[in-house]
Amino acid sequence: MGGSKNINHTIESETGPWMALKKEEIIPLARGEFSSVDVSWKGESLTLSRIDGIMALTRIKGKGKNSSMAHQTLLLSLESDIPEIREAGLKALPEVATQKSEELFDWLSVLLDDPVPKVRQAASKCLSLSTPVFPSGVQVILQNELRSYNNKRMEAAWKGLNSLCETWPSVACDHIDTLLLEEDPIYRRKAAKLLRKLLSKGGSVAWDLISWALDDEDVEVRRNAAKTLPSLARNETRLATIFSERAMIDPDNKVRLSAIKAIQAMDKDHGRARELVLQGASSKDMNIRKACIEMLPRLYSDEVLRGIAIDLLKVEADETLRQELKEMAIDESLEGSEAQKNKFLAPAPSVPMLDREVAEAHGIQLGLEKLPVGANSDSGPKKPLNDEEQLKKQNDALKEDAKKTNPLYRSVSQDDMMGYEEEYDFTDSDDDEF
Numbered sequence: 001m002g003g004s005k006n007i008n009h010t011i012e013s014e015t016g017p018w019m020a021l022k023k024e025e026i027i028p029l030a031r032g033e034f035s036s037v038d039v040s041w042k043g044e045s046l047t048l049s050r051i052d053g054i055m056a057l058t059r060i061k062g063k064g065k066n067s068s069m070a071h072q073t074l075l076l077s078l079e080s081d082i083p084e085i086r087e088a089g090l091k092a093l094p095e096v097a098t099q100k101s102e103e104l105f106d107w108l109s110v111l112l113d114d115p116v117p118k119v120r121q122a123a124s125k126c127l128s129l130s131t132p133v134f135p136s137g138v139q140v141i142l143q144n145e146l147r148s149y150n151n152k153r154m155e156a157a158w159k160g161l162n163s164l165c166e167t168w169p170s171v172a173c174d175h176i177d178t179l180l181l182e183e184d185p186i187y188r189r190k191a192a193k194l195l196r197k198l199l200s201k202g203g204s205v206a207w208d209l210i211s212w213a214l215d216d217e218d219v220e221v222r223r224n225a226a227k228t229l230p231s232l233a234r235n236e237t238r239l240a241t242i243f244s245e246r247a248m249i250d251p252d253n254k255v256r257l258s259a260i261k262a263i264q265a266m267d268k269d270h271g272r273a274r275e276l277v278l279q280g281a282s283s284k285d286m287n288i289r290k291a292c293i294e295m296l297p298r299l300y301s302d303e304v305l306r307g308i309a310i311d312l313l314k315v316e317a318d319e320t321l322r323q324e325l326k327e328m329a330i331d332e333s334l335e336g337s338e339a340q341k342n343k344f345l346a347p348a349p350s351v352p353m354l355d356r357e358v359a360e361a362h363g364i365q366l367g368l369e370k371l372p373v374g375a376n377s378d379s380g381p382k383k384p385l386n387d388e389e390q391l392k393k394q395n396d397a398l399k400e401d402a403k404k405t406n407p408l409y410r411s412v413s414q415d416d417m418m419g420y421e422e423e424y425d426f427t428d429s430d431d432d433e434f
Contacts, residue, residue, distance in 0.1 A: 014091065017041040017048055018056035026060060029053030030073045042371040054088040058095040071100040078107040090122040094129040097137070105130070105137045112153070113212070124156035131160030132167040139171075146179065149209065158190060165197040173198060173205040185218040187244075192216075192224035199231055207232075207279065208237055214243060219252050226250075226258035233265040240266065245276060253285060260291045274299050281312055286321075293321055299330065364393060 019148075020039035021188060028034045030053035033304065037048050054077045061072040074096050077089035097104050108130070111123040127145060130138050145157035165172040172194070179191035192213045198206035210232070213225030226247050228342055232241035240262050247259035277299060280292035293312070296305055309328035316322050352361075 014055065016048050016052070018430060019049065019059070020046075021053070021056050021059075023059065023066075026053055026056045026081060027069050027073055028048070029068070030057055041337050051084055052090045054085065055092055057092045057095035060096075060371040061099065063099070067099045070096060071104075075103060075107070076105075080112065083114075083119050085112065086111060086116075086123045088121050090119070090126045092124050094133070095129065097134060101134065105134070105141065106140070109141050112137065112141070121152070123233065124153050126164075128156045128160040131157075135164060135171040142175065143178070146175070147182070151267075162194060162197070165194055169198050170203075171207065172210060173202050176207075176209055180212055180216070180221075185221065188218060189220045189224060192221045195225060196228045196231060199228060199235070206421045207236070210243065214246060214250075214255075219255075222247075222250060222252060223254050223258070224257045229262035230265050233262040237266055241276070247287075248276060248280060248283075251283055253287060256283075256285060256288050257291070260288060262293075264295060278308070281308075282315065286318060287316075289316075290321060293324055294307075358393040 018026075018037060020041045021037060025034065025037050029037050029048065034048050034053070035049075037053075037311050039046055039048055053079050054074070057070045057074055060066050074092060077085050078093075080086055080089070090108070093104055093108065108123060108126055110150055110399045111119055113126070114120050114123065121278040124145070127138060127141060131142055142157055142160060145153055146161065148157065161172060162307060164175070176191045176194060176198075179187045182188055194205065195210055195213065202209075210225050212226055215223055216225070228248065229240055229243055232243070244259040244262045247255050247262075250256055250259075258349060259276075260280065263280075277292045279294065280288050283289050284290070296308060300349070313322060313325045313329060316325060378393050389434055
């Protein structure tokens with residue numbers, strides 16, 4: 001299981017000279033009751049105006065009278081006829097809304113169509129910051145802005161939806177669901193790109209969205225959806241297998257390659273994954289064939305691999321792939337080089353020490369080791385013997401040595417069994433006595 005990522009639901013406010021204002025000076029300055037306030041900020045003496053007071057409303061925290069006053073003061077700034085005041089109010093809106101949000105998002109919806117460009121830009125940025133924290137408050141606004149004809153407004157809304165995938169994936173799935181039904185492929189393409197962010201937390205709803213996107217008529221939508229398959233294969237193997245099987249027959253090359261990557265990420269013992277690789281090894285697309293053929297040694301034993309390679313060689317036309325298949329089809333123990341064959345040979349059994357000593361006593365060398373000094377009683381150099389002569393001499397030496405050795409037991413004769421210990425000679429002279 002992967003570790004959960006802590007998502008920050010808070011909004012970081014901007015910093016500026018207004019941070020030097022005393023809290024009791026913030027609301028009067030923001031309402032215009034004070035024309036200006038002098039402060040010291042980073043070693044400089046500055047004079048702050050009403051705009052700085054509105055920006056400082058973000059410093060008022062907690063539930064109470066001050067929080068309500070800050071909320072009312074912000075509403076007044078959003079209703080102002082001065083564009084700079086409205087712009088400052090939009091900058092403070094996301095953080096003030098964390099304390100109290102009533103009517104603030106209604107004004108946000110209005111100011112998105114403000115006649116002044118700077119105010120509209122501030123409203124779009126405000127929507128982008130508010131979306132991951134207030135998904136229900138800006139739901140309708142976000143739906144409209146995601147489909148805006150103004151590129152800058154649409155980009156800001158999509159940026160907010162991107163952040164929403166991390167903080168509220170279930171709400172993001174609802175937005176993407178409706179976007180995948182749009183006729184304009186631009187919306188479907190951008191929505192399919194966000195599917196990767198929903199894999200870990202989106203659950204079954206995100207899996208359904210991937211399935212629908214893989215069946216889209218637009219190739220870019222299918223490509224974006226197929227890119228989620230390798231990540232899905234690491235956590236949901238069964239689902240990834242089903243989706244990959246469908247993507248393997250997609251007419252687009254990039255979609256099929258994403259399916260191959262997903263299969264590579266699966267467990268090599270997964271039976272269905274093996275079947276998909278075997279099917280891909282006979283694909284009409286060379287890239288698919290190449291990727292699948294390279295995976296075969298990881299999935300099958302040597303004996304099975306040789307049979308598969310032999311069958312594929314019958315239909316493979318590409319010379320590079322044929323060379324790879326030929327290497328797989330070779331039985332190294334029979335057709336390999338001398339070094340490859342030697343790997344399959346069993347080591348020779350060791351000669352018993354007694355046989356070694358007897359052989360060395362008769363001057364016969366065993367193996368590659370040299371005879372010890374004095375092992376051969378005959379003096380002078382000898383002509384080396386061939387294998388047959390050496391074996392014959394060794395056998396003769398063993399037989400001769402066996403004759404000289406007394407037997408460990410003596411066979412029992414019939415006389416011994418009957419108790420006759422001596423033999424009598426009836427031809428002796430004692431017969432004359434009879």
